[in-house]
Amino acid sequence: MEFVQIAIDGPAGAGKSSIAKELAKKFKFIYIDTGAMYRALTLILMEKNIGIEDLKNIEYEAVNIDISFKIKDDMQDVFIGKRNVTEEIRSPLVSQKVSAVSAINVVRTEMVKKQQKLAAGNNVVMDGRDIGTVVLPEAKIKIFLTASADERAKRRFIEMKNKGHTIDFNNLLEDIKKRDHMDETRAISPLVAAKDAIVIDTTELNFEQVLNKIEEIAKEGIKNV
Secondary structure: OOOOEEEEEOOOOOOHHHHHHHHHHHHOOEEEEHHHHHHHHHHHHHHOOOOOOOHHHHHHHHHHOOEEEEEEOOEEEEEEOOEEOOOHHHOHHHHHHHHHHHOOHHHHHHHHHHHHHHHOOOOEEEEEOOHHHHHOOOOOEEEEEEOOHHHHHHHHHHHHHHOOOOOOHHHHHHHHHHHHHHHHHOOOOOOOOOOOOEEEEOOOOOHHHHHHHHHHHHHHHHHOO
């Protein structure tokens, strides 16, 4: 039996996670949020006051961190060991630091190993920055979601506000632009659409329109596996 891998890439705020979660539900696939994995490591480094230049301790934490995903009440929670960090890893401070952490060579090497291990022998939907190019290069279904920086900032602003975070929109927009630049220009696994990915600009599309479009692409791809 050949397993199906659906890779969804794109910049911050493009809607990857929300779409990937719903797609996984519809097809009863396992959903793997790779961004949450980098955020979890970033949280641990912050809590242990491990600086970005401390490669020895960063490598130790990247190798030994125990990240897992569990479904609860139709939602997926993120755990470090037995600790639920679902909300903590979405804090503005983690968001500001995660791109710098994820650009470190040893971090990406270790996280890719963990991601590939999670995906092995399963039907999966995985989203991130380098899924179609590095983590699951053989995936038969590859999607690259994008949207204007303004639109992505608006979506993230509403999301953060609904969660009770107080944040300035202009600062958020600048953070997203900085993250885009860091993700696109880093030496290791830069953010780029795979050559065989289908690119979808979601700026003028609502959630249901994007989901329906990707669902049709996935159905066609699954038939050909």
